[in-house]
Amino acid sequence: xxxxxxxxxxxxxxxxxxxxxxxxxxxxxxxxxxxxxxxxxxxxxxxxxxxxxxxxxxxxxxxxxxxxxxxxxxxxxxxxxxxxxxxxxxxxxxxxxxxxxxxxxxxxxxxxxxxxxxxxxxxxxxxxxxxxxxxxxxxxxxxxxxxxxxxxxxxxxxxxxxxxxxxxxxxxxxxxxxxxxxxxxxxxxxxxxxxxxxxxxxxxxxxxxxxxxxxxxxxxxxxxxxxxxxxxxxxxxxxxxxxxxxxxxxxxxxxxxxxxxxxxxxxxxxxxxxxxxxxxxxxxxxxxxxxxxxxxxxxxxxxxxxxxxxxxxxxxxxxxxxxxxxxxxxxxxxxxxxxxxxxxxxxxxxxxxxxxxxxxxxxxxxxxxxxxxxxxxxxxxxxxxxxxxxxxxxxxxxxxxxxxxxxxxxxxxxxxxxxxxxxxxxxxxxxxxxxxxxxxxxxxxxxxxxxxxxxxxxxx
Amino acid sequence: xxxxxxxxxxxxxxxxxxxxxxxxxxxxxxxxxxxxxxxxxxxxxxxxxxxxxxxxxxxxxxxxxxxxxxxxxxxxxxxxxxxxxxxxxxxxxxxxxxxxxxxxxxxxxxxxxxxxxxxxxxxxxxxxxxxxxxxxxxxxxxxxxxxxxxxxxxxxxxxxxxxxxxxxxxxxxxxxxxxxxxxxxxxxxxxxxxxxxxxxxxxxxxxxxxxxxxxxxxxxxxxxxxxxxxxxxxxxxxxxxxxxxxxxxxxxxxxxxxxxxxxxxxxxxxxxxxxxxxxxxxx
Numbered sequence: 001x002x003x004x005x006x007x008x009x010x011x012x013x014x015x016x017x018x019x020x021x022x023x024x025x026x027x028x029x030x031x032x033x034x035x036x037x038x039x040x041x042x043x044x045x046x047x048x049x050x051x052x053x054x055x056x057x058x059x060x061x062x063x064x065x066x067x068x069x070x071x072x073x074x075x076x077x078x079x080x081x082x083x084x085x086x087x088x089x090x091x092x093x094x095x096x097x098x099x100x101x102x103x104x105x106x107x108x109x110x111x112x113x114x115x116x117x118x119x120x121x122x123x124x125x126x127x128x129x130x131x132x133x134x135x136x137x138x139x140x141x142x143x144x145x146x147x148x149x150x151x152x153x154x155x156x157x158x159x160x161x162x163x164x165x166x167x168x169x170x171x172x173x174x175x176x177x178x179x180x181x182x183x184x185x186x187x188x189x190x191x192x193x194x195x196x197x198x199x200x201x202x203x204x205x206x207x208x209x210x211x212x213x214x215x216x217x218x219x220x221x222x223x224x225x226x227x228x229x230x231x232x233x234x235x236x237x238x239x240x241x242x243x244x245x246x247x248x249x250x251x252x253x254x255x256x257x258x259x260x261x262x263x264x265x266x267x268x269x270x271x272x273x274x275x276x277x278x279x280x281x282x283x284x285x286x287x288x289x290x291x292x293x294x295x296x297x298x299x300x301x302x303x304x305x306x307x308x309x310x311x312x313x314x315x316x317x318x319x320x321x322x323x324x325x326x327x328x329x330x331x332x333x334x335x336x337x338x339x340x341x342x343x344x345x346x347x348x349x350x351x352x353x354x355x356x357x358x359x360x361x362x363x364x365x366x367x368x369x370x371x372x373x374x375x376x377x378x379x380x381x382x383x384x385x386x387x388x389x390x391x392x393x394x395x396x397x398x399x400x401x402x403x404x405x406x407x408x409x410x411x412x413x414x415x416x417x418x419x420x421x422x423x424x425x426x427x428x429x430x431x432x433x434x435x436x437x438x439x440x441x442x443x444x445x446x447x448x449x450x451x452x453x454x455x456x457x458x459x460x
Numbered sequence: 461x462x463x464x465x466x467x468x469x470x471x472x473x474x475x476x477x478x479x480x481x482x483x484x485x486x487x488x489x490x491x492x493x494x495x496x497x498x499x500x501x502x503x504x505x506x507x508x509x510x511x512x513x514x515x516x517x518x519x520x521x522x523x524x525x526x527x528x529x530x531x532x533x534x535x536x537x538x539x540x541x542x543x544x545x546x547x548x549x550x551x552x553x554x555x556x557x558x559x560x561x562x563x564x565x566x567x568x569x570x571x572x573x574x575x576x577x578x579x580x581x582x583x584x585x586x587x588x589x590x591x592x593x594x595x596x597x598x599x600x601x602x603x604x605x606x607x608x609x610x611x612x613x614x615x616x617x618x619x620x621x622x623x624x625x626x627x628x629x630x631x632x633x634x635x636x637x638x639x640x641x642x643x644x645x646x647x648x649x650x651x652x653x654x655x656x657x658x659x660x661x662x663x664x665x666x667x668x669x670x671x672x673x674x675x676x677x678x679x680x681x682x683x684x685x686x687x688x689x690x691x692x693x694x695x696x697x698x699x700x701x702x703x704x705x706x707x708x709x710x711x712x713x714x715x716x717x718x719x720x721x722x723x724x725x726x727x728x729x730x731x732x733x734x735x736x737x738x739x740x741x742x743x
Contacts, residue, residue: 106703109500109501109703113503128706130707131707132500134504135501222684276595276598277589279597280581280585280595419706420705420706424704425688428688429688431597431687432598435594437599458707
């Protein structure tokens with residue numbers, strides 16, 4: 001009896017474990033993995049021709065449904081509204097689900113195994129695509145692909161076009177011009193890393209008198225650390241790629257890591273808080289400090305526009321975005337960091353009518369008046385499609401101005417970072433360095449050695 | 461009576477049994493199969509033999525997590541049970557307000573682990589800031605101590621309730637006989653109360669040891685494994701392997717680790733059950 005009891009207890013304990021390690025599924029045929037690829041090759045032929053004509057639309061309306069797993073929490077509401085507008089216009093049900101910040105991959109993983117998987121999902125670039133390419137529908141010949149302004153906004157695997165970028169973003173140092181003027185400077189005074197350093201250090205020296213700091217907290221909490229381990233780290237990678245004339249590498253050399261250190265030091269030593277406290281600072285903390293006028297500079301991107309401008313917040317006249325200078329290259333002609341890490345993929349394991357409904361929905365989003373307007377105004381996106389409308393987003397306009405003035409945008413090379421884990425290890429090293437529990441050698445090792453190890457692990 | 465049980469047993473057994481098969485037996489078997497595969501979603505799994513197990517058993521971080529978890533499980537089990545028993549003894553002496561104290565001590569157990577983790581994260585970080593020490597996520601020993609404090613705070617009340625029930629079940633005759641024979645308080649505790657409490661001790665040790673080994677949400681919320689995986693316990697390590705990495709091989713590794721983890725917890729708890737059960741006495 002005791003043995004039975006003991007066994008029961010042990011089983012009860014296993015229950016909770018097994019429940020977390022394998023998600024529930026309604027699909028009982030888990031072993032039939034071999035027959036799915038065959039449908040991959042047959043489906044593209046069936047929908048070779050762009051199916052935008054009214055006749056086919058009517059046929060698909062009755063059956064298809066769209067399920068979009070959205071990556072951007074900032075735009076959740078706008079997507080919900082757009083989805084409702086589409087349903088009203090065509091009768092096709094559109095579900096938009098937004099994964100919580102930082103949980104996209106795991107949400108996608110569990111959602112896509114369900115019996116009604118997302119028909120439309122996102123990857124963040126070539127490295128993200130490598131993980132999901134078996135699930136991507138070949139978009140070659142689809143109507144939405146034909147609307148792209150350039151072929152460079154696609155991700156391919158061989159001849160198949162698997163993902164298309166749907167927005168272009170820029171990031172840099174968002175500057176509160178009003179506070180900068182109070183400190184006695186204008187944005188024209190900042191044309192290089194040396195200038196930025198001089199201004200920031202002067203503000204720090206006078207911070208008691210001025211009542212604000214130079215930079216918002218460089219929070220290393222998971223909601224904020226991507227600004228430094230990914231976006232800021234793009235700059236040394238970009239300049240190294242430029243020097244070596246490459247677009248990706250299996251081993252980074254870290255030529256410009258000293259400059260990376262210089263800019264990171266500038267951020268953490270001229271900030272609203274002590275470097276040791278950074279590990280607990282969140283993205284919201286940083287934004288709130290900026291909104292409250294506690295700091296002049298805030299490194300972030302054009303997606304922050306809707307959070308910064310509006311009722312009780314800033315107006316366009318208060319703000320500007322300046323390039324992140326790190327003291328490398330031709331600083332006089334350096335623009336904002338502009339690129340994309342948002343790619344749409346259509347799920348090839350969805351039902352055929354749902355795939356068609358999804359393609360129709362995408363086509364509508366990027367061509368119709370309602371769709372393009374919502375994307376430009378409500379979401380403040382710049383979309384690389386022919387019918388795009390002008391976005392009121394100040395930072396996006398600035399990017400265009402910089403480019404028009406002959407400055408070269410810094411491209412987004414962080415999509416070639418070998419893995420999420422590489423970024424996390426770099427983030428850990430940066431946090432420890434900022435707090436003084438680690439040294440810069442740890443950062444260098446995470447950057448250079450970590451790259452080689454992770455690249456090898458990911459590409460075997 | 462007997463007849464109707466014979467007649468109607470399926471009505472009582474089948475619903476639970478079906479739930480057991482659907483909710484436990486089938487996912488467990490599927491999980492076992494997946495640990496020999498590479499996969500991204502479970503409906504497209506490719507068999508690849510024992511490679512996942514070889515990786516899992518040779519990964520340095522997994523080994524580190526094992527020792528870290530073991531240390532944590534032992535320390536937290538000791539702290540929780542000693543404190544829980546001490547409070548239970550204090551609250552069975554008929555002091556005024558006993559019921560109020562019991563409720564108050566039990567309450568932390570009603571709050572979920574994630575919430576507790578974040579609350580204690582803020583509390584401890586504030587305290588550390590005031591003391592001018594590195595924050596929880598920067599210094600592994602503080603992270604460890606923080607986890608122990610958190611678990612104690614949450615679990616002591618629960619174990620206390622079990623011990624109180626055990627203490628109240630001891631027949632008064634035993635205690636009275638001990639008193640008449642001139643036993644001191646200390647002797648009564650060691651010779652009468654504790655032997656009679658062994659069933660409660662067994663269950664409490666079992667619960668706190670397995671809780672310590674399987675700890676996940678508190679670990680995730682309090683330290684998140686920082687700094688650099690130094691406070692990453694087994695369950696969190698499995699989670700990070702499975703979700704923190706992309707690529708089919710990592711899902712397989714994570715699944716294999718989960719199976720190893722499961723076997724480990726079963727073995728440890730069976731050993732513990734056997735050793736404490738043998739000390740139980742019959743009343």
